[in-house]
Amino acid sequence: MSKAPVLDLLLHELALVAPGGFAVGLHIRYVSPLIMVNTYPESWQEVYTAKLYGLRDPTLAWGLSHSGTRRWSQIGLPDPFGILPEAAGYGLVYGMIASIGPMSSRTIAGAARADREFTDDEMSHVHRIVQRMHDLSEPPARLSRAQADALKCIAEGDRHAAAAARLGISESAFKARLTSARQKLMARTTAEAVQRAKEYGLI
The missing domain is CATH 3.30.450.80 (Transcription factor LuxR-like, autoinducer-binding domain)
Known part of the structure; x- marks a missing residue:
């Protein structure tokens, strides 16, 4: 939640x-x-x-x-x-x-x-x-591998469909990973989640 x-x-x-x-x-x-x-x-x-x-x-x-x-x-x-x-x-x-x-x-x-x-x-x-x-709001010590991989794809410029294909999962599954990553990082947007993950050395 x-x-x-x-x-x-x-x-x-x-x-x-x-x-x-x-x-x-x-x-x-x-x-x-x-x-x-x-x-x-x-x-x-x-x-x-x-x-x-x-x-x-x-x-x-x-x-x-x-x-x-x-x-x-x-x-x-x-x-x-x-x-x-x-x-x-x-x-x-x-x-x-x-x-x-x-x-x-x-x-x-x-x-x-x-x-x-x-x-x-x-x-x-x-x-x-x-x-x-x-x-x-204590920052997480780590992200799950799935969360980190999803954020890395976005950080590297992939769109959702391309990122999902790259990870071998459905686009809906990829979006679910992004959602869980945003929640864990208390970010309101994926861009904010990527930035925070970088700042905390999580990706």
Whole structure:
């Protein structure tokens, strides 16, 4: 069974406790997350990206060097570029960070609201949600031979019919292998599954 619907439910639960939006990077490895979801205002996302704030964000720096939760107002790290005051202008006035997992596969989530600080209970709730997402999205240690072979065919440019012929199976069987590979890698498309399989050294 695919884990994606469960992950979607957890993202919805996170959205309910973070009315100002949230950003979560699951299993960050070599700076790139396995899954990234960002619901902050698009205008803020554009500014954040254009100004390379990901390299300067004190909340992200805290998340990379600590585990647990912390309010943005209590991080205690310098913000020489004024990222947090600028974010407040986009409705991200109060926020928190949750950081989970080892440095080799860290999950970091930020959540915001415009009206007040997050309570301790809300922060604990966010932490539990993010922990469940982190556990649910743990990358697989390996693919089955059938899954790996199917993804390799796609990676090498074969279309479904050609790939099925190459593997000596029916086209429907080939599609079933791709579907199982996507589910195992928590990918929504075959292209995404191929990319993730490559990143994790599975093909």
